[in-house]
Amino acid sequence: xxNQRENSSTSSEMQSSRRNFFKTAAVGAVAAAxxxxxxxxxxxxxxxxxEQPWATALGxxxxxxxxxxxxxxxxxxxxxxxxxxxxGNWQASIAMCPLHELYGNITPNGLFFSRCHGxxxxxxxxxxxLMIHGLVEKxxxxxxxxxxxxxxxSRIHFIECxxxxxxxxxxxxxxxxxxxxxxxxCAEWTGxxxxxxxKDLGLKPNAKWMLAEGGDSSHMGRTVxxxxxxxxxxxVWGQNGxxxxxxxxxxxxxLLPGWEGNLCVKWLARLEFSDKPWYAKEETAKYTAxxxxxxxxxxxxxLEVNSVITTPCPExxxxxxxxGDMVEIQGLAWSGQGTIEGVDISFDGGDNWVEANLKGLxxxxxxxxxxxxxxxxxxPLLLQxxxxxxxxxxxxxxxxxxxAVGVESVYHRNAITTWEVTEKGEVNNVQVR
Amino acid sequence: xxNQRENSSTSSEMQSSRRNFFKTAAVGAVAAAxxxxxxxxxxxxxxxxxEQPWATALGxxxxxxxxxxxxxxxxxxxxxxxxxxxxGNWQASIAMCPLHELYGNITPNGLFFSRCHGxxxxxxxxxxxLMIHGLVEKxxxxxxxxxxxxxxxSRIHFIECxxxxxxxxxxxxxxxxxxxxxxxxCAEWTGxxxxxxxKDLGLKPNAKWMLAEGGDSSHMGRTVxxxxxxxxxxxVWGQNGxxxxxxxxxxxxxLLPGWEGNLCVKWLARLEFSDKPWYAKEETAKYTAxxxxxxxxxxxxxLEVNSVITTPCPExxxxxxxxGDMVEIQGLAWSGQGTIEGVDISFDGGDNWVEANLKGLxxxxxxxxxxxxxxxxxxPLLLQxxxxxxxxxxxxxxxxxxxAVGVESVYHRNAITTWEVTEKGEVNNVQVR
Numbered sequence: 001x002x003n004q005r006e007n008s009s010t011s012s013e014m015q016s017s018r019r020n021f022f023k024t025a026a027v028g029a030v031a032a033a034x035x036x037x038x039x040x041x042x043x044x045x046x047x048x049x050x051e052q053p054w055a056t057a058l059g060x061x062x063x064x065x066x067x068x069x070x071x072x073x074x075x076x077x078x079x080x081x082x083x084x085x086x087x088g089n090w091q092a093s094i095a096m097c098p099l100h101e102l103y104g105n106i107t108p109n110g111l112f113f114s115r116c117h118g119x120x121x122x123x124x125x126x127x128x129x130l131m132i133h134g135l136v137e138k139x140x141x142x143x144x145x146x147x148x149x150x151x152x153x154s155r156i157h158f159i160e161c162x163x164x165x166x167x168x169x170x171x172x173x174x175x176x177x178x179x180x181x182x183x184x185x186c187a188e189w190t191g192x193x194x195x196x197x198x199k200d201l202g203l204k205p206n207a208k209w210m211l212a213e214g215g216d217s218s219h220m221g222r223t224v225x226x227x228x229x230x231x232x233x234x235x236v237w238g239q240n241g242x243x244x245x246x247x248x249x250x251x252x253x254x255l256l257p258g259w260e261g262n263l264c265v266k267w268l269a270r271l272e273f274s275d276k277p278w279y280a281k282e283e284t285a286k287y288t289a290x291x292x293x294x295x296x297x298x299x300x301x302x303l304e305v306n307s308v309i310t311t312p313c314p315e316x317x318x319x320x321x322x323x324g325d326m327v328e329i330q331g332l333a334w335s336g337q338g339t340i341e342g343v344d345i346s347f348d349g350g351d352n353w354v355e356a357n358l359k360g361l362x363x364x365x366x367x368x369x370x371x372x373x374x375x376x377x378x379x380p381l382l383l384q385x386x387x388x389x390x391x392x393x394x395x396x397x398x399x400x401x402x403x404a405v406g407v408e409s410v411y412h413r414n415a416i417t418t419w420e421v422t423e424k425g426e427v428n429n430v431q432v433r
Numbered sequence: 434x435x436n437q438r439e440n441s442s443t444s445s446e447m448q449s450s451r452r453n454f455f456k457t458a459a460v461g462a463v464a465a466a467x468x469x470x471x472x473x474x475x476x477x478x479x480x481x482x483x484e485q486p487w488a489t490a491l492g493x494x495x496x497x498x499x500x501x502x503x504x505x506x507x508x509x510x511x512x513x514x515x516x517x518x519x520x521g522n523w524q525a526s527i528a529m530c531p532l533h534e535l536y537g538n539i540t541p542n543g544l545f546f547s548r549c550h551g552x553x554x555x556x557x558x559x560x561x562x563l564m565i566h567g568l569v570e571k572x573x574x575x576x577x578x579x580x581x582x583x584x585x586x587s588r589i590h591f592i593e594c595x596x597x598x599x600x601x602x603x604x605x606x607x608x609x610x611x612x613x614x615x616x617x618x619c620a621e622w623t624g625x626x627x628x629x630x631x632k633d634l635g636l637k638p639n640a641k642w643m644l645a646e647g648g649d650s651s652h653m654g655r656t657v658x659x660x661x662x663x664x665x666x667x668x669v670w671g672q673n674g675x676x677x678x679x680x681x682x683x684x685x686x687x688l689l690p691g692w693e694g695n696l697c698v699k700w701l702a703r704l705e706f707s708d709k710p711w712y713a714k715e716e717t718a719k720y721t722a723x724x725x726x727x728x729x730x731x732x733x734x735x736l737e738v739n740s741v742i743t744t745p746c747p748e749x750x751x752x753x754x755x756x757g758d759m760v761e762i763q764g765l766a767w768s769g770q771g772t773i774e775g776v777d778i779s780f781d782g783g784d785n786w787v788e789a790n791l792k793g794l795x796x797x798x799x800x801x802x803x804x805x806x807x808x809x810x811x812x813p814l815l816l817q818x819x820x821x822x823x824x825x826x827x828x829x830x831x832x833x834x835x836x837a838v839g840v841e842s843v844y845h846r847n848a849i850t851t852w853e854v855t856e857k858g859e860v861n862n863v864q865v866r
Contacts, residue, residue: 047560048574054700058650059552061523062680066511068543070500071683073558074676078499090494103623103671104587108542110501111675119492125506127480141481145753151761151806154537154793188793190536215488238536240673242544243507247495250504267487320578328584360587360621361794373584 070110077101079111082179084167091119092218094161095247096182099308099332100315105156105360105367107185109240114247115161115183117282118218121267125251128215130235134273137202144251148237150192155234155257156366158334160184160303162260162287165417166410172429177313180429181417184306184334186367189255190238194271195230207273211280212254215269221280222263222287224256226273228301232257235268258336258365259301260411262287292406303336304414305395307343307370307387318425321376329356329372335389340368342388349382349418349432350397356385381421382432398433503543510534512544515612517600524552525651527594528680529615532741532765533748538589538793538800540618542673547680548594548616550715551651554700558684561648563668567706570635577684581670583625588667588690589799591767593617593736595693595720598850599843605862610746613862614850617739617767619800622688623671627704628663640706644713645687648702654713655696655720657689659706661734665690668701691769691798692734693844695720725839736769737847738828740776740803740820751858754809762789762805768822773801775821782815782851782865783830789818814854815865831866 070077079095086093097113107113114120125144133139161183167173174180194210203226210229214220224233234255237244244250249266256263262282277283277299288296309331312318321327333340340362344353356370370385386395396404401415418432503510512528519526530546540546547553558577566572594616600606607613636659643662647653657666667688670677677683682699689696695715710716710732721729742764745751754760766773773795777786789803803818819828829837834848851865 045562045574048562048564052556052560052648054554054556055648055650055652058522058524059549059554060679061552062526062528062547062549063514063523064553065543065680066513066528067503068512068545068547068678068680070542070676071558071679072555073683077675079501080499081496089491090496091491093495095495095499102674103585104621104674106539106621106674108673108675109503110498112501114495114501116492116495119494120497121487121492122505123485123487125504127485129478129481131481141478149758149760151804152536152763152792154802156794188537188539215485217488217491219488240541241535241537241539242510242541243503245501246493246504247498247501250506325582327582330585359585361589369587371584 077111079113080178080182082174084173092117094183096178097185098178099182099184099310100177100313102310105186105369106240107187109187109242109245109248112185112187112239112245112248113161113183115261116218116247117220118216120247121216122246123215123250123267128251128269130252130268130271132197132201132271134211135204135207135275136198136273137204138200140201144237147192147235147252150196152190152192153234154188154190154238156186156188156361156363157255157257158184158186158365158367159255159261159264160334160336162262162303162411165413169407169410169413171431175314175429177308177310177315181308183261186334187240189234189236191234191236191252191255194233194235198230203273206275209274209277211270211272211274211278212263212265212268213270213272214265214267216267220262220265220282221278222265222283223277223280224263225299228256228259256301258303260287260303263301287411289405289411290408292408300412304412305333305335305337305340305387305389305393306414307331307333307385307395308417309345309383309385309419312383312421312427313419314427314429317427318376318421321425323376323378325376327374327376329374329383331356331370331385333368333370333385333387334366335387335391335393336365337393338389338391339364340387341390343370344386345372346384346386347381350384350416353386378423378425380423382430383419383421384416384432386416398431510544512546513611513615515607517606525550527616529611530618531611532615532617532743533610533746535743538619538802539673540620542620542675542678542681545618545620545672545678545681546594546616548694549651549680550653551649553680554649555679556648556683556700561684561702563685563701563704565630565634565704567644568637568640568708569631569706570637571633573634577670580625580668580685583629585623585625586667587621587623587671589619589621589794589796590688590690591617591619591798591800592688592694592697593767593769595695595736595844598846601864602840602843602846604864608747608862610741610743610748614741616694619767620673622667622669624667624669624685624688627666627668630668631663636706639708642707642710644703644705644707644711645696645698645701646703646705647698647700649700653695653698653715654711655698655716656710656713657696658732661689661692689734691736693720693736696734720844722838722844723841725841733845737845738766738768738770738773738820738822738826739847740764740766740818740828741850742778742816742818742852745816745854745858745860746852747860747862750860751809751854754858756809756811758809760807760809762807762816764789764803764818766801766803766818766820767799768820768824768826769798770826771822771824772797773820774823776803777819778805779817779819780814783817783849786819811856811858813856815863816852816854817849817865819849831864
């Protein structure tokens, strides 16, 4: 019934009676005894022996934050920006997600990555309209209240900028998970399937393409084949239970599950159906894949199977581990073409592989967290993850990707990432071809 | 593979080819034609005919909010507090969740309900320790880093205060969904199963109860049977992808899926195993169910099957609808004893029932959203929802609940809620016995 998976070690040892548990625990104690460094009661630890100030005085009243915020001790868990990824000014730039600080498969709204082309507009939802016209029987202009009257759906999906990892095509540029891979996040989205609106409006038989246009100053325009629109395209207004954040397109954005983030037009104001594609600026000058032949692939929408190890990583090294410590290697995998079927982990740069466990929810076109419980030995490693999806795709090596598309593209990079772990437990972003 | 359900009407009409789609659309147009009021292009609508300021000037740079916040137009979407539910001061009170403003099954962290007994402490995680002792072979004190080295799990579960709805046992006190039912929320939690730590420590065979104690000034103490601890009890540090919020127990809280929120001790500092329960203050003076006989049920942990309609509700009336408009009735259902199997909706105070659709993820001990697409007719209604779980439980009527436990308890109320919808579309909280 549930597909919230657990670690295989956990679920296989789950017992229905306490009697069985004690039997298992006695055996398990041998195998798992080294999970922690030698156990002690820390009689010399002031943190346990002395009363802390928060244990002896009233805290803040519940009336303090009617919209809550993270602990001040989490002040370093933030989106970050890099000048290298800026197109002229900070209005046309990227706020990258701290993948190394996340848990589970949901990205909290405050940390969801964001890419803007004309800055973040502050739109009054009462004055925002969605026009749907072109090759439809009944063109329409909807207020936000009218739009939300359609039957809604909620789906968990990742959104990724197709340039994620792109600056590193010829080699590492950032010794950082956040800067090298932080243009992807995952949330529960609520909105309406466009096919359910189309039932009302009636699509003309020669409608083959849909233009989506944003209402912000960049007026982002992208063209989508009607087949995708009638499959799973949504207009979304909810993100992890609340209204879309301004930088995600408040009050509404297009969501094309598994396809380029740039196609998921934010601040959506207009959908126009036509028999021809539009060749808008952002699908000709940019968001195409330049091949070694000098030609470019233009209609290049779904994102390929991908993954990255999030612990350890340059920001979360193993420098505090001692030889023999047990530690969990974790990471995230996703595919725009289906559901993650498995993830392999290599410790030697791709010569040998072991299979990781998939954790929590495993859903199509959504983040899937993987895990491998590992005994740290203080040896140098070349740590890699390689994801597979149920459409039969496997992440390529760097050389395989270069052989297929050359080195001129900055889009759709999904080659295997390598973390070098040094003898001291430091972690560096390196390239293994 | 996926159990992200769609509305049954949508999934049954999902088509693999465009040819089929057009056929369906032609038929569907008849059935769905009245989804909206008469369609027009609104040539007289200044919101579409005039350029808006956000379309003609750059917005905010992506560097503005490195931890993002909701749109200023959502300023009214907040947790709220009621003096009636306050025990002396705002440090011992409740911040209620705006259920009427939520989408999907995830509650954003900023809006997750919170109940405190000694205020919200600001705990330094570097100085916080978790002691596990009593009837274990190897007592231990863990730092937060050591705790997080165990293999983690992520699970979506609701947490509900057992007093949710309790003030209304003898009749409505609040003409409001938020105040009448807002002590429940649902999130993706990340942490470790206590059974996985116990494998390391070794539980003594006579251990039958576990005390959980908070490190804040209230030092909340609650006793849990070991069977639940070895089933699915977790120590959690992650909430919807980021660190627990301070008001949810930062840096760690106990999570007993489906059991009283008060048992899920926040700011968790100590777990002690024993052969006897503790009879702590908050499980004798409070959090017991007083019966008509004058005796009280004390060990009363799992929350019963429950549901509430969230649109319409007193805060989201139907006053803007016209006769003939199609509109989606939505609500939330949950059970601490299993997975929601179905929800029925009544328009006449419980005489007749129709079955709602379950939407999105349907997971055990988690919120399940239900929906019924309805043609508004401007007639007075007595609107009810009645949830069923896969353990065979059904929500009782008010009279059935009073017959079972009397009217003296304020805990574990799960009788059917009634919204009166007037001819004008106003919605009132009323009691139908």
